[in-house]
Amino acid sequence: xxxxxxxxxxxxxxxxxxxxxxxxxxxxxxxxxxxxxxxxxxxxxxxxxxxxxxxxxxxxxxxxxxxxxxxxxxxxxxxxxxxxxxxxxxxxxxxxxxxxxxxxxxxxxxxxxxxxxxxxxx
Amino acid sequence: xxxxxxxxxxxxxxxxxxxxxxxxxxxxxxxxxxxxxxxxxxxxxxxxxxxxxxxxxxxxxxxxxxxxxxxxxxxxxxxxxxxxxxxxxxxxxxxxxxxxxxxxxxxxxxxxxxxxxxxxxxxxxxxxxxxxxxxxxxxxxxxxxxxxxxxxxxxxxxxxxxxxxxxxxxxxxxxxxxxxxxxxxxxxxxxxxxxxxxxxxxxxxxxxxxxxxxxxxxxxxxxxxxxxxxxxxxxxxxxxxxxxxxxxxxxxxxxxxxxxxxxxxxxxxxxxxxxxxxxxxxxxxxxxxxxxxxxxxxxxxxxxxxxxxxxxxxxxxxxxxxxxxxxxxxxxxxxxxxxxxxxxxxxxxxxxxxxxxxxxxxxxxxxxxxxxxxxxxxxxxxxxxxxxxxxxxxxxxxxxxxxxxxxxxxxxxxxxxxxxxxxxxxxxxxxxxxxxxxxxxxxxxxxxxxxxxxxxxxxxxxxxxxxxxxxxxxxxxxxxxxxxxxxxxxxxxxxxxxxxx
Numbered sequence: 001x002x003x004x005x006x007x008x009x010x011x012x013x014x015x016x017x018x019x020x021x022x023x024x025x026x027x028x029x030x031x032x033x034x035x036x037x038x039x040x041x042x043x044x045x046x047x048x049x050x051x052x053x054x055x056x057x058x059x060x061x062x063x064x065x066x067x068x069x070x071x072x073x074x075x076x077x078x079x080x081x082x083x084x085x086x087x088x089x090x091x092x093x094x095x096x097x098x099x100x101x102x103x104x105x106x107x108x109x110x111x112x113x114x115x116x117x118x119x120x121x122x
Numbered sequence: 123x124x125x126x127x128x129x130x131x132x133x134x135x136x137x138x139x140x141x142x143x144x145x146x147x148x149x150x151x152x153x154x155x156x157x158x159x160x161x162x163x164x165x166x167x168x169x170x171x172x173x174x175x176x177x178x179x180x181x182x183x184x185x186x187x188x189x190x191x192x193x194x195x196x197x198x199x200x201x202x203x204x205x206x207x208x209x210x211x212x213x214x215x216x217x218x219x220x221x222x223x224x225x226x227x228x229x230x231x232x233x234x235x236x237x238x239x240x241x242x243x244x245x246x247x248x249x250x251x252x253x254x255x256x257x258x259x260x261x262x263x264x265x266x267x268x269x270x271x272x273x274x275x276x277x278x279x280x281x282x283x284x285x286x287x288x289x290x291x292x293x294x295x296x297x298x299x300x301x302x303x304x305x306x307x308x309x310x311x312x313x314x315x316x317x318x319x320x321x322x323x324x325x326x327x328x329x330x331x332x333x334x335x336x337x338x339x340x341x342x343x344x345x346x347x348x349x350x351x352x353x354x355x356x357x358x359x360x361x362x363x364x365x366x367x368x369x370x371x372x373x374x375x376x377x378x379x380x381x382x383x384x385x386x387x388x389x390x391x392x393x394x395x396x397x398x399x400x401x402x403x404x405x406x407x408x409x410x411x412x413x414x415x416x417x418x419x420x421x422x423x424x425x426x427x428x429x430x431x432x433x434x435x436x437x438x439x440x441x442x443x444x445x446x447x448x449x450x451x452x453x454x455x456x457x458x459x460x461x462x463x464x465x466x467x468x469x470x471x472x473x474x475x476x477x478x479x480x481x482x483x484x485x486x487x488x489x490x491x492x493x494x495x496x497x498x499x500x501x502x503x504x505x506x507x508x509x510x511x512x513x514x515x516x517x518x519x520x521x522x523x524x525x526x527x528x529x530x531x532x533x534x535x536x537x538x539x540x541x542x543x544x545x546x547x548x549x550x551x552x553x554x555x556x557x558x559x560x561x562x563x564x565x566x567x568x569x570x571x572x573x574x575x576x577x578x579x580x581x582x583x584x585x586x587x588x589x590x591x592x593x594x595x596x597x598x599x600x601x602x603x604x605x606x607x608x609x610x611x612x613x614x615x616x617x618x619x620x621x622x623x
Contacts, residue, residue, distance in 0.1 A: 016304065019300075029289070036300075040300065040303070043307055046304075046307060047310075050307075050311045075316070079259055082263060086262075089270065090266060090296065093274075093292070094292060097285065097288060097289050097292065100285055101286070110286075110289065110290075116282070121283070
């Protein structure tokens with residue numbers, strides 16, 4: 001069965017699920033951000049696993065150019081790198097937001113922050 | 123292939139704001155403001171010229187980025203629909219900035235203002251890239267740039283409420299981006315291509331051979347739901363009122379008029395150019411969108427009626443209007459798509475005007491957005507009052523205004539669909555129009571009622587200024603033009619959609 005054959009993809013999907021639910025449902029801001037990082041990393045794992053071909057190497061010229069069959073497709077790796085840059089900037093923005101929220105409300109619990117904001121308004 | 127110079131315009135429209143954003147970050151706020159105005163005016167003017175040229179050219183073309191041809195390189199693709207959309211988006215951006223520029227001065231710390239303009243320019247570049255790109259991963263990267271810029275626009279006005287709103291916005295948008303990214307990665311895995319036209323060929327081949335039907339359905343679902351969350355489709359709209367309701371008026375106008383529409387435009391592009399309407403229909407995702415849209419049209423309006431804050435009311439009305447657009451998409455026909463695209467434009471113009479006018483009216487009422495305080499503000503701030511009235515009438519569907527033509531288009535599109543859908547659309551349109559009338563006309567009447575006894579309004583220091591008035595006049599004229607001269611735009615959209623796939 002493909003179940004054990006595709007274990008990298010399986011792991012990626014499980015990690016995606018964990019990250020997704022943490023990002024969506026956890027009350028703690030830092031854990032939300034960890035969830036987001038896990039979710040994105042899972043997608044990159046999936047992509048990297050899909051891009052790898054058994055027995056071939058990265059397309060870097062060492063002993064002269066070999067035939068095409070010697071190399072793996074470099075595009076997924078390129079996409080992973082681009083994706084990592086995107087998630088790093090988003091993570092930085094989220095952390096900056098969390099710092100500002102913490103300075104103002106002295107808690108990381110988003111529900112409690114919302115309650116405090118409501119109180120502030122009245 | 124030989125390229126004329128004018129065919130580089132889409133590339134310039136992306137590169138100019140992107141480069142300017144980097145430059146603006148080191149400028150002083152006054153220079154940053156002037157430079158942003160200049161860039162937005164240039165992008166608008168050049169896009170307008172480009173629309174005329176595209177109408178003459180009569181076909182779409184692809185523009186190679188770098189020296190690698192089709193299956194490997196990155197591409198821009200431009201047609202009439204892209205040109206019209208780019209013109210509209212940049213125009214609304216320019217007018218929204220014009221209308222709220224004075225409030226930006228009040229709401230944002232002086233030494234941080236240039237950063238606000240950086241974000242505006244980044245947002246413009248991202249929107250233009252969404253409109254023109256032919257590469258699905260480039261679309262994803264600019265989608266994230268748009269999310270970051272939009273989040274910064276929300277928290278530009280430092281209040282506790284905007285910080286929380288920005289956080290909620292960011293969390294929901296990250297969920298949406300995650301699903302979208304997973305969708306396009308699966309699609310890349312299935313087809314082996316990143317360029318939209320190449321994916322389309324592979325998807326058609328898959329659909330014909332009957333292979334990988336389940337993964338393809340999952341891909342369509344992930345992409346649609348991801349973009350649905352990001353554009354505030356009904357059950358995922360919880361972040362909307364806070365995000366639109368408390369920040370500076372320019373941000374609210376741009377967020378509701380452009381950011382959500384950018385995502386919807388990308389979705390329409392994916393439906394036409396990447397997956398194909400026929401394959402979408404076999405997955406049944408359009409039915410899901412259709413149902414969500416109909417419920418959203420009613421529920422958005424019901425929530426809007428219950429608000430006592432004018433800007434939260436307009437924000438909930440956006441949820442209902444996004445429902446209209448998704449209803450057109452969910453019909454799954456060319457006529458439905460045409461109606462949806464037309465509504466993107468008419469709603470963008472109208473909603474930006476409503477947010478700006480509401481800001482002006484609140485200013486004239488001692489900075490309160492509560493309906494109680496807003497009584498009589500139509501007299502205290504006449505131009506904002508008239509603009510709000512025109513916008514409200516257009517939303518309700520008063521003849522000769524943009525909103526009327528939109529509703530007419532939706533009804534006509536529904537007539538061509540099967541009888542079950544036709545009945546559902548017509549009934550929901552009627553209910554939604556009735557609900558719209560209740561809350562918008564109630565607001566207009568409030569604006570022209572006698573103020574509450576004993577309510578004191580401080581005399582404003584200085585007028586709201588020329589920019590604010592000019593922008594509202596332009597928006598009003600655009601709304602009326604969308605109603606009176608709609609046939610030209612409808613023709614352009616119809617031709618554009620045939621070039622789109």
